[in-house]
Amino acid sequence: MNEQTGSNFAIMEATNLDFYYGQVHALKNVNLAIRAHEVTALIGPSGCGKSTFLKTLNRMNDLIEDVRIQGKVTFEGEDIYAKGTDVALLRKRVGMVFQKPNPFPMSIYDNIAYGPRIHGIKDRKRLDAIVEKSLKGAALWDEVHDRLRKNALSLSGGQQQRLCIARVLAVEPEVLLMDEPTSALDPISTQKIEDLIVELKEKYTIVIVTHNMQQAGRISDKTAFFLKGEIIESGETDAIFQTPQDQRTEDYITGRFG
Numbered sequence: 001m002n003e004q005t006g007s008n009f010a011i012m013e014a015t016n017l018d019f020y021y022g023q024v025h026a027l028k029n030v031n032l033a034i035r036a037h038e039v040t041a042l043i044g045p046s047g048c049g050k051s052t053f054l055k056t057l058n059r060m061n062d063l064i065e066d067v068r069i070q071g072k073v074t075f076e077g078e079d080i081y082a083k084g085t086d087v088a089l090l091r092k093r094v095g096m097v098f099q100k101p102n103p104f105p106m107s108i109y110d111n112i113a114y115g116p117r118i119h120g121i122k123d124r125k126r127l128d129a130i131v132e133k134s135l136k137g138a139a140l141w142d143e144v145h146d147r148l149r150k151n152a153l154s155l156s157g158g159q160q161q162r163l164c165i166a167r168v169l170a171v172e173p174e175v176l177l178m179d180e181p182t183s184a185l186d187p188i189s190t191q192k193i194e195d196l197i198v199e200l201k202e203k204y205t206i207v208i209v210t211h212n213m214q215q216a217g218r219i220s221d222k223t224a225f226f227l228k229g230e231i232i233e234s235g236e237t238d239a240i241f242q243t244p245q246d247q248r249t250e251d252y253i254t255g256r257f258g
């Protein structure tokens, strides 16, 4: 397959990545390639650096004081930490969904139209089309099409999380970063989000932090196991779960620690 244009090329790649919060060395020489149109799961015990790594992929950590990063993260071959990088554009192309659904306290419609409006789209018909397409993309349209003017906070938790996914889709990202997107949801909503993630990888590349081993096994193509800031092992999800090479990976996935 052609390295740059095939569906399986490394759309993002971290090389020799170190990250510090002041004196805390949160990521240690992390190397990971994120392949296009795959779901990559980041697993590992609490505090091992999964969220920190996820946030290095769209520079969300820039917002925190006294952080330092060494090494390289590329997006489509370009160093995202290079001087002159348009960080707003990076965050549009590499969107993020958080653990707790966080809709804005405004209508369903305005939640989705918010990003496109910021990026200069004012035309009502175009916005209508974006809202419809994004809600359909997040498998929420059928449930809300007749109440787009209702406050988004009136939706259930699972619907709110799909709204947050629709909000990210509205600005047409290429990569979706998801930080434990189902941890606050009931099993039925979780199932809906999992089905949606599998559907979304046709169009997008997805990186997901999860504490749920079954979830990682069900939805991801690749898995990276983090421990104390390092990647101990990464590769095909089936291989990581069935034939882990490192004893610590096996101990974690079989529930012996963490």
Ligand SMILES: Nc1ncnc2c1ncn2[C@@H]1O[C@H](COP(=O)(O)OP(=O)(O)OP(=O)(O)O)[C@@H](O)[C@H]1O
Residues within 6 Å of the ligand: 021, 024, 026, 044, 045, 046, 047, 048, 049, 050, 051, 052, 053, 064
């Ligand atoms: N804003 C911050 N300031 C200082 N230290 C931080 C900050 N955020 C995270 N850390 C530290 O960095 C390390 C990695 O944290 P991180 O949140 O990336 O872990 P995690 O694997 O995502 O954990 P969890 O599964 O509990 O969400 C931890 O030691 C944590 O205490």
